Structure formats: C-alpha cells, structure tokens
Amino acid sequence: MIFSHQSFTRRARGGAIALVAALALTACGSSGPNQGDGTAGASLWATTTGDQPVIEQAIDQWNSANPDSPMRGDFFSSDAYKPKIRTAIGAGQAPTLIYSWGGGVLTSYVDNGSLVDLSGFLSENPDIINRYLPSVLQNGAVDGATYALPINKVNPAFIYYNKAVFTDAGVEPPRTWDDLLKLVPTFNEKGIAPFALGGQSKWPSLMWFEYLVDRIGGSEVFDRIAAGEPDAWTDPAIIRAGEMIQELVDAGGFIDNFSSIPSTSGSELALMYTGKAAMVLQLSSQYQTMKASAPDFVASGDLGYVPFPTVEGGTGDPGFLVGTPSNFFSISSQASSSQQETAKTFLRDSVLNHDYVQGVIDTGAVPPIAGIEDQLAGSSDADFLLDVYDMVRDAPRFQLSWDQALSPEQADSMLTNLELLFLKQITPSQFGDTLNGTL
Amino acid sequence: MTLVPRAIKRPRKTFAKTGSLAWLTFPALLFFLTFAALPLLGVVVLSFMNWDGIGAITWAGLTNWISLLQDPVTGSSLWITILVVLLSVLVQGPISLLLGVFSAGRQKYRAVLSVLYFIPLLLSSAAVAIAFLSLLDPNFGLSAGLGLPFLKQNWLGEPGLAMGVVIFVLAWQHIPFHTLIYQGGVRQIPASLYEAAELDGANRIQQFFQITLPQLKYTVITSTTLLVVGSLTYFDLIFVLTGGGPGYATRVLPLQMYLTGFRSNDMGAASAYGVILAFLGLTLALILQRLGGKSRQSSQLEGQ
Numbered sequence: 001m002i003f004s005h006q007s008f009t010r011r012a013r014g015g016a017i018a019l020v021a022a023l024a025l026t027a028c029g030s031s032g033p034n035q036g037d038g039t040a041g042a043s044l045w046a047t048t049t050g051d052q053p054v055i056e057q058a059i060d061q062w063n064s065a066n067p068d069s070p071m072r073g074d075f076f077s078s079d080a081y082k083p084k085i086r087t088a089i090g091a092g093q094a095p096t097l098i099y100s101w102g103g104g105v106l107t108s109y110v111d112n113g114s115l116v117d118l119s120g121f122l123s124e125n126p127d128i129i130n131r132y133l134p135s136v137l138q139n140g141a142v143d144g145a146t147y148a149l150p151i152n153k154v155n156p157a158f159i160y161y162n163k164a165v166f167t168d169a170g171v172e173p174p175r176t177w178d179d180l181l182k183l184v185p186t187f188n189e190k191g192i193a194p195f196a197l198g199g200q201s202k203w204p205s206l207m208w209f210e211y212l213v214d215r216i217g218g219s220e221v222f223d224r225i226a227a228g229e230p231d232a233w234t235d236p237a238i239i240r241a242g243e244m245i246q247e248l249v250d251a252g253g254f255i256d257n258f259s260s261i262p263s264t265s266g267s268e269l270a271l272m273y274t275g276k277a278a279m280v281l282q283l284s285s286q287y288q289t290m291k292a293s294a295p296d297f298v299a300s301g302d303l304g305y306v307p308f309p310t311v312e313g314g315t316g317d318p319g320f321l322v323g324t325p326s327n328f329f330s331i332s333s334q335a336s337s338s339q340q341e342t343a344k345t346f347l348r349d350s351v352l353n354h355d356y357v358q359g360v361i362d363t364g365a366v367p368p369i370a371g372i373e374d375q376l377a378g379s380s381d382a383d384f385l386l387d388v389y390d391m392v393r394d395a396p397r398f399q400l401s402w403d404q405a406l407s408p409e410q411a412d413s414m415l416t417n418l419e420l421l422f423l424k425q426i427t428p429s430q431f432g433d434t435l436n437g438t439l
Numbered sequence: 440m441t442l443v444p445r446a447i448k449r450p451r452k453t454f455a456k457t458g459s460l461a462w463l464t465f466p467a468l469l470f471f472l473t474f475a476a477l478p479l480l481g482v483v484v485l486s487f488m489n490w491d492g493i494g495a496i497t498w499a500g501l502t503n504w505i506s507l508l509q510d511p512v513t514g515s516s517l518w519i520t521i522l523v524v525l526l527s528v529l530v531q532g533p534i535s536l537l538l539g540v541f542s543a544g545r546q547k548y549r550a551v552l553s554v555l556y557f558i559p560l561l562l563s564s565a566a567v568a569i570a571f572l573s574l575l576d577p578n579f580g581l582s583a584g585l586g587l588p589f590l591k592q593n594w595l596g597e598p599g600l601a602m603g604v605v606i607f608v609l610a611w612q613h614i615p616f617h618t619l620i621y622q623g624g625v626r627q628i629p630a631s632l633y634e635a636a637e638l639d640g641a642n643r644i645q646q647f648f649q650i651t652l653p654q655l656k657y658t659v660i661t662s663t664t665l666l667v668v669g670s671l672t673y674f675d676l677i678f679v680l681t682g683g684g685p686g687y688a689t690r691v692l693p694l695q696m697y698l699t700g701f702r703s704n705d706m707g708a709a710s711a712y713g714v715i716l717a718f719l720g721l722t723l724a725l726i727l728q729r730l731g732g733k734s735r736q737s738s739q740l741e742g743q
Contacts, residue, residue: 083701090493108704112494200572200595202682257577259596259685267579276578291566409703420686423596 009401035215037051041070042335043084050288051152051327058350069342071350081180085428087365094332097341100327102148103404104411109330111141116331119145121344127347135398136325138367150326151351152352153365154284157207157323159309161279162272163302171307173279177215177244184251187278191253198263202415205392205401205422207281209404210322212241219320219397226405227289228439234432237383242428244311249424259423266293273297281308281435283323283423284388287381292400305384307391316408323397324404326368361385409436449552472726479717485710494706496691498562502709507619510696517715520671520692525560526606527613527670529568529593536615538622540651542635560615568679598688608680610683611672617662624658657731680725692716 033371037210046055052075059073064284074095076084081099089109100106100116109115122129129137140148159186161173169190174180180194187194196351197417198204213221214396217237224232248254255261255277261268271277291298311316329351350356354368361379366388376385392398403411417434426434441687489499518672542553559567574581575594582590595601632650641649674693677683677718683690690698692712 079624084491088703106500109493116495200682200684202684255578257593257596260575260577260592260594262572262576265569265576266577267573271578354519407703409699409705412698412702416684416686419684423685425686 006280039073042096042339043072043074043082045074045076045095046099046327047081048075049078050363051360052280052356054356056090056357058356062346062350066404068335071342071346075112084140086364092334094334096332096335096339098332099328100148100330101324101404104407106148106330107142108407110147114333115147116333116340117145118147118149118331125348131352131369133368133370133393134167135392136394139151139325139398139400140328149327149347150368151329152327152367153360154326154368154388155324156321156388156392157281157283157396159279159306160272160305161306162275163304165275165278174309176309179312182255188252192275193271193277194253194278194325195255196271197254197258198261198266199259199270199422200261201263201418202419203401204263204268204281205418206401206403206415207322209241209418210312211434212244214320214322214399215316215430216240216314218316221401222399222402228437231436232439233435238432239428242431246423246428247426249422259419268409285365288383291364318398319395320397321391321397322399322401325398325400347401413438440466464716482710485706486714488707490706491704499707503711507708507711514689515623516690516692516695519690522690523606524667524670527609528666530606530610531614531617534610535617535662536621536721538614538618540625540647541621542618543625556580556613556618559612559710564612564676565679567608567612568676572680575604595681596685598685601685601689605677605681607677609670613669617666620660620662621655628654658683658702660727660731664724667727668720671716
C-alpha cells in the first residue's frame with residue numbers, strides 16, 4: 001500500500017510544521033497601521049477621485065509642518081474601497097481617518113462603535129462647525145452626534161437642458177410638474193426625447209423618485225422610511241410619486257429603451273448635448289464631465305440648468321435638494337489617542353483650509369464651505385459654481401441619495417423594485433408593499 | 440501492450456525504498472485543505488451565524504436558512520442560474536466542438552483563425568461587459584454605428600432580451616477556451632482511424648459522427664463539466680453587464696450571493712447561498728463524471 005503507517009505519521013508531522021509556519025506568517029502580517037506602535041503618526045484612506053491631488057497636497061503640507069506626527073495617505077478606486085474599508089474595520093486594521101459617503105454605512109459603523117464621537121471636539125472648536133454649509137454638515141450626524149466631517153464638494157441633482165433645443169421649440173424650461181408634462185408632447189412631435197435617462201445604472205431613476213416624493217409629501221416621508229416605521233413605503237406620497245413616474249413613462253417622457261442606457265458610459269449626457277434629448281436630471285458633477293466630453297457645447301452657452309420642478313399641491317420645500325452632500329472623514333475608534341489627536345488637528349487645520357478650498361474649486365467643484373463667494377467668483381466656471389453654491393446654501397435640507405442613506409440591504413431591494421416600477425412591471429402599490437417588507 | 444504492466448511495476452518497487460508517493464501530493468493537498476476545504480467548512484459554519492462584516496459574530500441557528508428559503512428572490516435566482524447553465528451548455532458546447540474540430544486542421548488559414556478566436560479569452564470579464572454595454576447602447580451603439588435600426592432594441596430592459604444578451608456574451612467570451620480543449624482532443628485522434636474509414640468509403644460527415652465524436656467522448660465530458668461548473672459561477676460579467684436586471688431577470692445565484700454579502704453586508708445569508716452553490720456544483724460535476732461510465736480509466740484506443 002502507498003499509505004503506510006510510517007508515511008502517515010511523517011505526513012502528519014510535515015503538516016503540523018507547515019501549519020505552524022502558515023500561522024507565523026499570518027501573525028507577522030497582522031500588525032496593521034494602527035496596531036501598538038504608539039506613535040502619533042496617523043493614516044487616512046480615500047478614493048482616487050478628482051480630489052486626490054487636493055488631499056495629497058494637504059498631506060504634504062501637514063507632513064512638512066508636523067514631522068513628529070506624520071499623516072500617511074492611501075488611495076483606492078471607490079468600488080474597491082467600499083468592501084476594503086469594511087473588512088479593515090472588521091479586522092481591527094482601519095486607518096485613523098475613514099473616508100465615507102455618510103448615510104446607512106456611517107450609521108452601521110457608529111452602531112458598531114467603530115467611530116469617535118466628534119461632538120466634544122466640535123464644541124471646543126465652534127469655528128469648524130461655522131465654516132460648513134449647515135445642509136451639508138447635518139449629513140455627518142447620527143442620532144444628534146457628529147461622527148463625520150465633510151471633506152470635499154457638494155453634488156446636488158438638478159435638470160440640465162439644451163437651450164438650443166428649447167429655442168427651436170419655442171418653449172421655456174419647466175418650473176412645475178404641469179409645465180414638464182406639457183413639454184413632453186412638444187418635444188416628442190419634433191422627434192426629440194424630452195428626458196434622457198441612464199436607467200441601466202438605476203440610481204438616475206432614483207433621483208426622479210426622491211424629488212417627486214419630497215415635492216409631494218415633504219421630507220418627513222423619507223424620515224419615516226429611514227426610521228423604519230411600519231408601512232412607511234405605502235405613504236400616499238410614495239404611491240402618488242410612483243403613479244406620476246408611470247404616467248410620465250406612458251406619455252413618452254423618457255427616451256425609448258432607457259433601461260439599456262448606462263449612466264457610466266456618458267451616453268445619457270451625450271443624448272442631451274447632441275440634441276437627441278432635451279433635458280436630463282443629473283448631478284452637478286456632470287458639468288465637469290460635459291466640459292471634458294463636449295467643450296464646444298458648454299462654451300457655446302447652450303447648457304442650461306433649472307431646479308427640479310415643483311408639484312402643485314405638494315407640501316415639500318422647493319429648495320430641497322437630493323444628491324451627494326459631500327464625502328466625509330471620520331476618526332477610527334481603533335486608533336490610539338495620539339493618532340486621534342493628530343487626526344483631529346489635521347481635520348481642523350489642513351482639511352478645507354484656504355488652499356484646500358481653492359484646490360477643490362480648481363477641480364471645478366463647490367466645497368461645502370460658507371462664505372467662499374469671492375473664491376468661487378475667481379474660477380473659470382464662476383457662474384455655474386456660484387449657482388450651485390447658492391442652491392446648496394439656501395437648501396433647507398440636502399438629502400443624501402436614498403440608496404446611500406438607507407441600509408445597503410434596503411437599498412438593493414429599493415433600486416431593483418424601482419427599476420421594475422419604471423418598466424411598469426409592478427404597480428406603485430405593489431412597489432410600496434414589497435418595500436414595506438424591508439422595513 | 441507489454442509496456443503498460445512494466446510501467447506500473449517499476450515505480451512500485453522504487454517507492455517501497457524511498458517512502459510513499461503520496462508525499463508528492465502533499466503540497467497540493469495542503470493548499471487544497473487551506474484554501475478550499477477549510478474556507479468551505481468556514482462558510483458552512485458561517486451560514487448559521489449572524490455577521491455584518493464588522494461587528495461580533497453571533498449564533499443565528501436556522502434563521503438565515505429559513506429567511507433565505509422564504510425569499511422569492513432565492514427561488515428565482517436559482518431558476519435563472521439553472522437556465523444560464525442549460526443555455527450555456529446548449530449554445531457553447533456544440534459551437535466549441537465544431538470550432539475545435541475545424542481548428543484542429545493543419546491548414547494555415549485555420550491556424551490564423553484559431554488565433555483570432557482565441558482573443559476573447561485574453562480579455563477580462565469586466566472589460567468584455569463594458570465593451571458590450573457600449574455596443575448595445577440603443578442610441579450610440581452598434582445600431583447607430585452600422586446604421587442598422589433593428590439592432591436598436593431594449594437589450595437590457597426586456598427580461599428575455601437581457602437573458603439572451605447575457606448568454607450570447609458569455610458564449611462569446613468562453614467558447615475559445617472550450618474550442619481549445621476540443622482542438623487538443625481532436626488532434627489526439629490517430630490519423631489511422633480516418634485512413635481506415637476513407638478506405639471503407641466513409642465521407643466527411645460519416646467520419647465525424649463515427650470517429651471524431653465517439654473518440655471525443657471524454658473531451659466532451661471534461662469540457663461540459665468545466666462549462667457547467669463554470670457557468671454556475673458566472674458573476675462578474677453579468678454584474679457589470681446587466682447588474683442582474685432588469686429587475687431580477689438575470690440575477691443568478693452567485694450575483695445574489697455577492698450582493699447579499701458585500702452590498703447588504705449579511706455574511707451569514709451570503710454563506711448560505713455559497714453552500715447551496717457549492718452543493719449544486721459538486722452534485723452536477725459528480726453526475727457528469729458518472730455519465731462517463733465506470734470504465735473511465737480504460738483506453739479509447741484499444742486495439743491500436
């Protein structure tokens with residue numbers, strides 16, 4: 001026989017040695033950035049978006065001014081970052097400063113005790129609170145305590161439109177939902193789709209729904225959903241918004257085959273700037289995308305933008321905004337107290353200081369900071385940036401997109417069922433009933 | 440024929456002196472245990488736990504399994520997975536076989552074509568998905584580029600069309616691999632069989648069905664096993680191409696597992712999906728091996 005007794009014991013011994021070796025290797029690998037080194041050197045993780053150079057510049061400035069407590073930055077693509085940061089926090093390997101989008105994920109970190117409550121730090125440094133636009137800052141709070149501070153730029157959604165197409169048709173951009181409905185046949189008769197929609201990506205459809213629900217029933221409707229109140233998804237405002245969406249689909253308000261159009265490929269915007277569609281509901285960050293992909297169109301002044309229309313009889317505030325208020329930094333509770341101090345000082349002195357704000361503005365975005373009109377006015381996109389700034393400054397509330405604000409599990413169910421609603425495969429009340437099951 | 444017994448006898452003597460041949464499997468066995476068996480066991484255990492990826496792991500008992508079995512998405516994704524497996528086998532199997540036979544020929548143009556066929560295999564699934572996403576764009580994709588209006592369809596918005604697109608793109612990407620397997624299989628068939636058949640007056644088609652196909656029996660089983668088990672785990676391409684949509688129309692079990700684990704952060708339920716997938720894969724692989732018959736080790740070239 002091949003498996004003699006002797007060879008078996010020898011095999012077992014060899015196995016034991018290999019196992020010990022493997023364990024030893026694992027042990028070596030587990031000393032993470034925050035484990036036991038006791039120094040004040042802190043670390044941050046962020047994503048490789050347009051702000052990376054701005055954050056890197058802040059780190060460089062910090063490190064040359066504070067050689068005893070250096071800051072180390074690592075940047076990841078945002079899709080890779082989301083699972084990575086969660087795994088790192090679960091494994092006790094989190095960086096000192098944790099980059100996030102706020103919302104449901106932030107809440108789960110807070111519930112787990114992974115983050116430091118910044119309320120005390122902020123009450124000692126009221127100037128930090130005062131520098132932010134309030135509608136953005138409130139997104140970093142969980143149960144009344146602040147755990148996250150905004151670090152980059154506001155990104156609200158509104159309607160972009162092609163002025164040339166509107167002039168040709170002799171019409172004005174919509175102020176109310178009725179205006180919008182009246183525009184639909186006008187454009188369809190000319191062979192132009194009233195609205196482009198990147199339905200394949202799902203979240204562009206969600207922005208329509210978020211705005212409609214808020215315009216109809218106010219922000220309390222979503223607050224009840226977020227609080228998990230029973231039957232919150234069958235609120236009359238939700239049902240009415242679902243009906244209005246399907247009415248608009250029936251009327252041909254959205255471009256044909258919208259659920260085959262991904263938002264990432266840029267074709268959603270291209271439909272609008274090539275005049276195949278008259279309007280598109282998108283985030284303010286898409287302005288820079290269009291500037292890069294259709295510079296002539298943007299330069300010609302044909303790019304217009306208006307807030308999402310109001311709904312007659314609705315109780316929502318017309319200044320309400322939805323989108324991504326900002327990205328945020330939180331401090332990990334796993335970090336040593338000296339690392340936490342370093343991180344707090346870094347947040348106070350290096351993040352969104354004058355140079356940092358200028359850096360964000362130079363990328364063509366609006367930082368969530370009060371009183372920066374002069375800096376914005378000096379930008380090459382001054383008109384657009386000032387309009388966005390005014391919109392956010394005057395907003396009574398800047399709601400984080402629901403797919404981020406809710407728990408990820410609810411978000412998945414919501415986006416999938418919303419797609420079915422847009423495709424008219426389910427009715428608004430079926431939509432509400434299904435989602436009530438996720439509360 | 441005398442070669443065979445000698446080949447077996449000689450090593451047996453040598454091993455008695457130097458120790459067991461089983462030692463040679465040890466590194467592979469250790470890797471298998473550490474990176475396949477142990478995690479699998481961990482997944483089974485985790486399917487009875489509650490874990491959100493960051494907090495404490497707590498005992499859940501059967502709650503994950505019960506809620507999973509009650510969730511309509513589980514049933515639909517299981518059915519869609521089986522559909523994807525079946526359609527993939529039906530589409531990819533015959534095409535790969537024919538292409539494999541074709542490319543096994545020694546003609547130069549066939550070698551050139553084989554290289555061309557091979558290209559999709561070199562691309563990552565995500566890249567393939569993004570490329571097709573752009574090609575299928577109803578406004579700026581193939582329909583606009585080629586001026587063919589019938590290509591302007593709601594490819595990813597109609598459940599049936601979306602499934603067809605998924606099957607097509609999966610086939611486009613994976614056929615080269617199976618073609619390669621068949622090409623190797625065909626080239627192993629002794630030319631003497633064909634020479635004998637030609638003398639007997641068999642035409643090309645008769646040769647294909649009487650010689651090529653029976654001789655490829657085990658290649659078919661190997662390729663089909665890889666195809667079935669592989670299509671059980673298709674995930675990345677579907678994730679990028681349709682995201683499982685429209686609605687749940689192309690949400691296969693691996694995708695449901697990923698979304699549950701890494702989007703919804705419910706590692707317990709995701710592990711339960713993983714157990715179902717592993718069980719399904721092992722069962723199907725076992726059935727296919729059985730189909731090969733017990734005489735699997737016997738030579739196909741007997742009498743040669």
